[in-house]
Amino acid sequence: MKKIEIAPSTKNGFHHWLCQRVSAVALIPLIIWLVLSLIEIALDPEGYLPVFFAYPFNAFMSILFFSTSLYHGSLGMRVIIEDYVNNKAKVHFYIMLVNFFSITTVTAVVLAILKLHLIN
């Protein structure tokens, strides 16, 4: 009987696991802030939404929210890709694609939030 060949450990599994948990804990207050500010926006959309990012706290928390959630999301997408795609080249390609989209999106949205913060 042929032995199953197991891919050698890359020795960074624990770091990945820990980063996912730390970003999850960091996301708890950020999600609470997000839901509370969405309620505030819903109560007065015309008055509050255009000046939402003018408040320093909102700009600060939204930049933290987008960077942390996209980091947490790309870590989670990596696990899902590793579990469901069984072609090694495809796994690496998809992980790189996810990282590319996360990094470009964070850069673009941080620039946009800074612009909205500074023009108001």
Added chain:
Amino acid sequence: MSKNQLVNTHDHSKPTSPHLQIYRWNISSITSIMHRLTGVGLYFSILIIAWFIVYYTYSFGSISDQKSCECTTTLILKALFFGAIIFVIFSLYYHFCNGIRHLFWDIGKGFDLKKARITGYLVLLTSLILTITTIATTIYLKLF
């Protein structure tokens, strides 16, 4: 023979771990797969929201000038949009609650079968109640 076949199906590649079709469904597997599905949904919706903020920033003032028509396509698109919003709201609450459950598991609490089952049902119930409350409040206050 059968063992050999099982091993040789994907040479040099690791087996795909969470099989979805061959296991009997129970509350643990349902909450687990829903955690993954809502996570993927939230990832893509955050990408869309982020790029919408970017679009809104660089096309300031021209975003609400579009004329609305009551054609069938617009109505279908609107219905799809509200369906997507309800899915995203539910995903956010569910992933939040189940994520806290996972964090408690990581520090070694609530890991026995009975407690895991109870918290599984609790997470599903809480996120459903929160979603229904949100939608009901939005309709009641006529926000949209």
